[in-house]
Amino acid sequence: MSFNREYFTLFLFAFIICSCDENKHVKSYRLPKTNFNISKNEAPKDIRKNVNGISWNLPQTWVPSDGHSMRLASFDVPFSKGVGDLSIVSLGGESGGLTANVNRWRKQIDLDPITESEIKTTSIVGQSKNGSFRLFRLINDSKQDKAILAAVLPIEGTTLFIKLTASQQGISELENTFTQFCSSIGMPQK
Amino acid sequence: MKQEIIKILSSPKLFVYCLVWLMVLVVVGTVSQRDIGLFASQQRYFSSYIFLFGPIPLPGGRIVLALMLTNLISMMFKQNIWKMKKIGIIIVHLGGIMLLFGAGLTAIFSSEGSMVIEEGSRSNTVDDYHNTELTIINISEENYDIYTVFDQALFVSGNNLRHENLNFDITILEHMDNSTIEPIAGQSDIQYRGMLKNFSLKEISIDKDDMKNRPGIIFQVSGSFTDSDGIYGLIFGQSVPATLSINGKQYVMSIQKKKTYLPFAIELLDFKKVLHPGTQVAKSYSSRINLINDNIPRSVLIEMNKPLRHKGYTFFQASFIEGPDGEATVLAAVHNYGRLFPYISSIIMSIGLLLHLLTNLPSLLKKNRK
Numbered sequence: 001m002s003f004n005r006e007y008f009t010l011f012l013f014a015f016i017i018c019s020c021d022e023n024k025h026v027k028s029y030r031l032p033k034t035n036f037n038i039s040k041n042e043a044p045k046d047i048r049k050n051v052n053g054i055s056w057n058l059p060q061t062w063v064p065s066d067g068h069s070m071r072l073a074s075f076d077v078p079f080s081k082g083v084g085d086l087s088i089v090s091l092g093g094e095s096g097g098l099t100a101n102v103n104r105w106r107k108q109i110d111l112d113p114i115t116e117s118e119i120k121t122t123s124i125v126g127q128s129k130n131g132s133f134r135l136f137r138l139i140n141d142s143k144q145d146k147a148i149l150a151a152v153l154p155i156e157g158t159t160l161f162i163k164l165t166a167s168q169q170g171i172s173e174l175e176n177t178f179t180q181f182c183s184s185i186g187m188p189q190k
Numbered sequence: 191m192k193q194e195i196i197k198i199l200s201s202p203k204l205f206v207y208c209l210v211w212l213m214v215l216v217v218v219g220t221v222s223q224r225d226i227g228l229f230a231s232q233q234r235y236f237s238s239y240i241f242l243f244g245p246i247p248l249p250g251g252r253i254v255l256a257l258m259l260t261n262l263i264s265m266m267f268k269q270n271i272w273k274m275k276k277i278g279i280i281i282v283h284l285g286g287i288m289l290l291f292g293a294g295l296t297a298i299f300s301s302e303g304s305m306v307i308e309e310g311s312r313s314n315t316v317d318d319y320h321n322t323e324l325t326i327i328n329i330s331e332e333n334y335d336i337y338t339v340f341d342q343a344l345f346v347s348g349n350n351l352r353h354e355n356l357n358f359d360i361t362i363l364e365h366m367d368n369s370t371i372e373p374i375a376g377q378s379d380i381q382y383r384g385m386l387k388n389f390s391l392k393e394i395s396i397d398k399d400d401m402k403n404r405p406g407i408i409f410q411v412s413g414s415f416t417d418s419d420g421i422y423g424l425i426f427g428q429s430v431p432a433t434l435s436i437n438g439k440q441y442v443m444s445i446q447k448k449k450t451y452l453p454f455a456i457e458l459l460d461f462k463k464v465l466h467p468g469t470q471v472a473k474s475y476s477s478r479i480n481l482i483n484d485n486i487p488r489s490v491l492i493e494m495n496k497p498l499r500h501k502g503y504t505f506f507q508a509s510f511i512e513g514p515d516g517e518a519t520v521l522a523a524v525h526n527y528g529r530l531f532p533y534i535s536s537i538i539m540s541i542g543l544l545l546h547l548l549t550n551l552p553s554l555l556k557k558n559r560k
């Protein structure tokens with residue numbers, strides 16, 4: 001019986017602790033209709049913008065802002081503690097290449113440059129309506145007030161650079177919305 | 191190091207230290223009730239794994255009880271305990287294991303809540319006394335509503351809540367155990383929706399009486415790409431429900447006490463109260479109810495010291511509400527899977543102690559004669 005009593009004890013303790021429920025449940029069920037006294041409004045429609053033949057679904061909270069001539073579009077992107085700046089730039093061909101552009105963004109938040117292979121391993125690949133795009137989450141731990149979410153999307157012989165600059169908290173809050181925005185970008189098929 | 195830890199876990203001394211620590215917890219928990227209230231004290235010292243005493247982390251009730259249970263079970267695997275003359279000790283250990291196992295069942299699965307039923311109406315839901323939940327109801331279907339419910343434990347800042355029923359994402363930005371709403375001066379920020387357009391949700395200090403606390407959450411709705419994307423706030427007991435309209439589907443959102451749906455219903459036929467003569471103080475009150483199981487009603491009288499027990503639930507007559515439209519009864523509903531464990535384990539431990547005494551009696555008498 002003394003075989004592995006000690007190990008059994010450790011296993012038992014771990015089992016008891018892990019058995020404890022933390023009440024983190026998500027439930028779903030159907031019930032007969034209740035009258036909530038709410039008037040049924042017509043649902044708002046998707047907000048689709050079209051610039052130079054390129055279209056996207058714009059979240060309603062994003063407000064068009066004054067950019068500059070290089071930008072295809074600019075938006076103020078609100079989050080819980082502030083407003084981020086989103087820019088969309090369209091350039092012909094590869095326009096300097098992926099490495100040069102990503103390292104330029106990294107430099108803007110005081111991060112050291114990295115190699116092309118590192119860039120590819122640290123990025124996430126998403127899917128837009130006109131093909132895949134690369135998503136970059138650039139965060140410098142010593143720079144809380146500025147971080148960058150960027151996507152590079154080749155589209156019909158041009159490259160779209162979509163960049164969101166906000167605080168680190170803003171980037172965390174907006175990452176999902178930003179990814180969905182990039183996924184919605186497309187150009188009508190010829 | 192690992193061997194050392196394992197040895198400590200299975201050492202009988204650990205059980206004694208745990209008992210002493212439990213006594214300390216009982217004293218500290220009882221004293222702190224005065225300052226932080228019964229529920230908060232219970233949560234902090236007895237329902238926690240670890241609590242902070244200033245900057246020092248200390249073991250809470252749950253981890254101590256888990257240690258004791260592990261220790262007792264481990265003792266049963268000792269070679270030298272399985273002897274006839276130690277039968278009493280074995281039985282006492284088994285009783286202890288059963289008691290702690292029952293305590294675990296109660297801690298994990300038991301629920302306590304209230305059921306308010308007006309005269310002439312019926313109910314099959316119990317509202318938890320303390321825990322709340324975020325309920326999102328899709329009211330677009332013609333014949334039924336679809337409820338998606340997230341437990342309070344998920345209200346952690348930065349936590350993403352998703353469900354296949356919902357065509358949008360929710361990110362919790364802030365959770366408040368007790369909150370209040372204040373009107374804002376001027377125009378709110380553009381990202382705010384619903385109540386937060388005109389009010390702000392402010393955290394306030396927790397009330398000692400947990401029933402008076404109004405939990406609140408601020409969360410972000412994203413991914414719908416409609417007007418409805420934005421930041422929302424909800425507070426418990428909100429009079430106007432928050433709504434969302436996304437892609438033709440309409441949702442109602444609220445924070446409510448965690449609801450348990452019973453597999454039967456209770457209909458209040460008549461509520462009676464008896465006052466002390468010449469006063470307005472209630473002497474006793476009772477509820478004549480119909481217990482409806484599979485559409486078959488059974489008449490039952492619930493009185494102050496005569497609860498109704500049915501399908502693992504116990505319904506006590508707790509209180510009543512008198513309104514202009516009539517009376518309503520308030521029943522306390524308790525569901526406790528470990529209810530019988532203390533009784534059974536106490537009997538087992540008593541038998542064990544008695545057997546231990548009897549098996550050792552001859553040797554004790556011998557010693558006395560000498």
